[in-house]
Amino acid sequence: MVRVRFAPSPTGMLHVGALRDALFKSLFAQREGGQNVFRIEDTDRSRYNADSESEFVETLRWVGIEFDEGPHIGGPFAPYRQSERKEAGIYAPLAEELMARGHAYKAFETSAELDEMREFQQINKMPTGYFGGAWRDATPEQVDAAQAEGKPFVIRQRIPRDTKIVIDDVVRGRIEWDSNTVDDPVLIKADGMPTYHFAAMVDDHLMQITHILRGEEWISSAPKHALLFDAFGWERPIFCHCPVIVGSDGKKLSKRHGATRVLDYMAQGFFPHALKNFIALIGWSPGDDREAMTMPELIGAFELKGIQASPGRFDFEKLRWLNGNLIRSLTPQDILDAILELLDHPHAQAYWENFVDEPMPNQVPVDGKVVWSRLELIRTKFAEDPELVLAAIREEQPRVHTLVEFGEAVEFFLVDQPVMDEKAVSKWLTQPHVPALFAAIVANPPAPDLPEADIRNHYDAVLRAFAADNGFDKLGPVVHPTRVALTGKTVGPGLFELMAILGPERIAARLAKWL
């Protein structure tokens, strides 16, 4: 039975890199019919953030990644928080056992002494790290004496000397180290808390984790971890070090590459599936040309051998394409539901209320409050005229990449008078035939109670007739002014389609000021 674990440290928000981690594990577990465990690695008191765990749970729930066991759902290996496991006395006896077997020892250096040692190593261009210090080979008497003085101590792992350490990584194959280059890591800190090196490996064994999937930043400490399993006489899990996601400049993903917080993508109107589909494709491929995939397809195709060794860049444009692609496959009702859900999400509102756009040369900065109010207009208008809102969404679907973009795209359908693009006004509404054109449109409303398609054809005929009667051989001169007067813009859905949706009353009201 395959068992994997997603074990973040609750120090802040759930970012894109962690999502990749969680997603790969989830896909792998599902593909193999295995289990996915959620564990909280809160062994660092100083970095602990009380809101972090709930953010993780909320984000994972939004994105649709589920677990079989975890602190929020329980399970046979509870507790799933390492701080609680420490209180339950899980780690200390195992550290004792390791010392009894000679694989660990107490070290009494102060952090000041350690700093000094590191500085010395750096100055002398030596490898930095604890390769023995004063305590690796201390006699029992020395240890007893130090302890009798009440000196604080840590427990360190005793890495064997003059040997080769080999691990077999699923992604990179055989990796080996000269054990003399691996220093003795701290297993138990002076406050009695285990370090990651100890707690994670102990828990992985105790929780029967079969595959350690994690980011490549862990490769360096993999030999320590492998040795720990060996020291206990435990079977080593399979190591699989995945490539990381980097920003557009090849450096570690950070805020300056756009959002790193997963919930911000929710706030921007991305679908969980688009995000998962996109993230899955960074660092992994199904082995063929498939890109836009359903969840069952992703799960069915997810094999460890499809994982890439090289880091991948986060290409925001491709995410947008995937999301737009998904939007186009949905019904207007699906989309509306998603917009309504977004409007109800407290984080989405907070995101836009506090949104501060980065200043860009010759570009009007985005006003988050305006973005949000446009979205709210969809909800309020839907309450009074659902047909109109759904039709508007249907027409804008091919043009939109995120849910939030519907706010701006659909606005002209919903307001009494659209916001006018002044350049478009001066170009199209100043032409001499415009008043006569608009008068003809207003004078020829469609018959009442016609189906939408017939209204569309009615306006098509009216405009074509006007064009023919006035010597225009193309539709442009009649279509463009009408579009500008009706929508305020030069771009948008087909004119006749949008006229059919607007209906004769709204059309007359909007054309009136140009007659």
Next chain:
RNA sequence: GCUCUGGUCGUCUAGCGGUUAGGACAUCGCCCUCUCACGGCGAAGAUCGCGGGUUCGAAUCCCGUCCGGAGUACCA
């Protein structure tokens, strides 16, 4: 510095000794057309980081080299 690790179109990738090096995003053009999109078609874009080998034949195997990245904490 030391240790590990990576390197195919701008980006994500396919490729596993013999391919005109394939696809997707982005870019450009054409078609559709009332605009913008969508969709369709097409173009441009990769001497497979570089240099040596091995081989009849190398992106694919070997060695070296260069350039990235990660780790080098009583953080994870």
